[in-house]
Amino acid sequence: MASPRRIVVVGGGVAGYSAAAELRARGYDGALGLVDPSGLPYDRPPLSKGYLLGTKDAAGLRLAPEAWYTEHGVELHAARAAALRPAEGAVELDGGRLLAADAVVLATGALPRPLRVPGGDAALTLRTLGDAERLRAALAPGARIAVVGGGLIGAETASGAAVLGAEVTLIEPLDPPLVPAVGEALARRLHAQHAEHGVRVLTAVPERIETGSGGAAHRTYHLTLSDGTAVEADAVVVGIGVVPDTALAAAAGLAVDDGVLVDAAQRTSNPAVFAAGDATRLRRPDGTLARRAEHWEAAVRSGQAAAAGLLGQAPPEFGAPWFWSDRHGVHVESVGSLAGPGEVLVRRTDDGVPTAAFRLAEDGRLLGCAAVDGGLLIKAARRIIDRGTVVDPETLADPGDDLRRRAR
Amino acid sequence: MSEGIVVGGTEDIEEGTAKVVEPEESGFDEPIAVFRTETGCFFALNDTCTHEEASLADGWIEGEDVECPLHSSMFSLRSGKVKGLPATEDARTHRVEVRDGQVVLFPGTDADPDACPGQ
Ligand SMILES: Cc1cc2nc3c(=O)[nH]c(=O)nc-3n(C[C@H](O)[C@H](O)[C@H](O)COP(=O)(O)OP(=O)(O)OC[C@H]3O[C@@H](n4cnc5c(N)ncnc54)[C@H](O)[C@@H]3O)c2cc1C
Numbered sequence: 001m002a003s004p005r006r007i008v009v010v011g012g013g014v015a016g017y018s019a020a021a022e023l024r025a026r027g028y029d030g031a032l033g034l035v036d037p038s039g040l041p042y043d044r045p046p047l048s049k050g051y052l053l054g055t056k057d058a059a060g061l062r063l064a065p066e067a068w069y070t071e072h073g074v075e076l077h078a079a080r081a082a083a084l085r086p087a088e089g090a091v092e093l094d095g096g097r098l099l100a101a102d103a104v105v106l107a108t109g110a111l112p113r114p115l116r117v118p119g120g121d122a123a124l125t126l127r128t129l130g131d132a133e134r135l136r137a138a139l140a141p142g143a144r145i146a147v148v149g150g151g152l153i154g155a156e157t158a159s160g161a162a163v164l165g166a167e168v169t170l171i172e173p174l175d176p177p178l179v180p181a182v183g184e185a186l187a188r189r190l191h192a193q194h195a196e197h198g199v200r201v202l203t204a205v206p207e208r209i210e211t212g213s214g215g216a217a218h219r220t221y222h223l224t225l226s227d228g229t230a231v232e233a234d235a236v237v238v239g240i241g242v243v244p245d246t247a248l249a250a251a252a253g254l255a256v257d258d259g260v261l262v263d264a265a266q267r268t269s270n271p272a273v274f275a276a277g278d279a280t281r282l283r284r285p286d287g288t289l290a291r292r293a294e295h296w297e298a299a300v301r302s303g304q305a306a307a308a309g310l311l312g313q314a315p316p317e318f319g320a321p322w323f324w325s326d327r328h329g330v331h332v333e334s335v336g337s338l339a340g341p342g343e344v345l346v347r348r349t350d351d352g353v354p355t356a357a358f359r360l361a362e363d364g365r366l367l368g369c370a371a372v373d374g375g376l377l378i379k380a381a382r383r384i385i386d387r388g389t390v391v392d393p394e395t396l397a398d399p400g401d402d403l404r405r406r407a408r
Numbered sequence: 409m410s411e412g413i414v415v416g417g418t419e420d421i422e423e424g425t426a427k428v429v430e431p432e433e434s435g436f437d438e439p440i441a442v443f444r445t446e447t448g449c450f451f452a453l454n455d456t457c458t459h460e461e462a463s464l465a466d467g468w469i470e471g472e473d474v475e476c477p478l479h480s481s482m483f484s485l486r487s488g489k490v491k492g493l494p495a496t497e498d499a500r501t502h503r504v505e506v507r508d509g510q511v512v513l514f515p516g517t518d519a520d521p522d523a524c525p526g527q
Contacts, residue, residue, distance in 0.1 A: 014493070043494055050460065064496050297480075300493060324479060331478060375477035379468040408424070
């Protein structure tokens, strides 16, 4: 593909925003448009944290101040893209307007996985600012809130609702969830926090949700769970994962398989379309498909890689993937992967509370590390993983060791 | 404010670490972090990350950048400029000088981004 001169980014989440910012940072000086119905790009992680709690407002969510877009020549289109028309060199907006585009970055993100049980569509979900506002309105002190799903977003929502004085019931089939993400020991510690903070935890799945007859303001919900338990709630929130939003890609004939398929340079099956973020799934050179990444940093990195790819530059090298979560007053981070073969070591405080977990390969290399309130430990682990340094297991398990020195 | 205050001797701040100077001490209205890089330069920024409540002095110092301990926002120690999301606002710099082995901080005076005090 010749160097593009008119690029349109579809989707203004952190992936689309990062692609636009990186295009400019790499010196791209052609036309650059960014299409998203919500207008100014905003960041999602605070929606289940500070924004839900009211400690952060909508202006605090912006990925860049409004002036940044003018300064960097990024034209914002507050609209939904109706179709990609790569063969015609255009993106069609709702209403039929065409934006000229000789290349596109598709970054449509993901949608909450719907709860497929009778009445499941009555539940709230949490993906957008609008969702967070609706949820916040439901979280009055004393309100009975049923949270379905105890993974990352469900746990953060339950935590926030409890802080706001709601009476929270968390419904989750696994005890504990998140073992692949943080390892068994930390997963147990984190899951136990719900009960410590007054959240009732039920190990089950909902089988149906009936909506009471009260008017909109007094609506109640009756959940029947797989173990027969009945739960009454004033609002139901579902956080059971996401599905990639591949509608535009599929309609444009791009290869899609539970995600828009991309290579390491974020190229789709159409040479004029690159894709990034939660909407995508990596197809390796041997044709196998990777697990979708559904975390913030992966979205940033893939947006940046798409920018490099579009400009025909080598993709930047990124190290092990990373994510964080904040709930019940603790900060959780994980780098690399705790899931898969290998030995798992746990670092504990003197009184036995697990604070970090490490997964080691047979040859001693570190493959993953998760920690509770251990940001610097994670930063050290990240460097150790990326460099392939071998650290003595006793050192890893020693709560007194400052891993930082081993990563220098 | 142009009056410098002595934060300590250069040896009081280990390489790759930082020391926080509280408002009571500096007269500036926010805590200031004074960093020492591994190359031996001293820089100062407002200690609180511009993204969320976190102390940059507790961050990871690599080269001339600091990574916030909470969400890994990255700032240039020299200029305070954001080099990595989720922060979007630059951090405020303060001038530092090294005189006779003493680290002198000028709270509220912008740093000269070309200076590398201590080298
Ligand atoms: C509540 C919440 C909390 C989270 N917390 C964390 C966390 O603590 N740590 C972490 O690592 N990750 C977290 N994540 C995940 C992280 O936010 C996502 O991985 C990231 O937002 C993905 O970015 P994206 O740009 O790919 O997609 P999205 O953020 O979903 O953005 C996609 C954008 O595309 C737009 N779009 C879709 N279709 C069209 C169309 N046809 N035309 C125009 N625009 C369109 C959408 O409106 C949306 O704005 C959280 C996510 C949520 C929802």
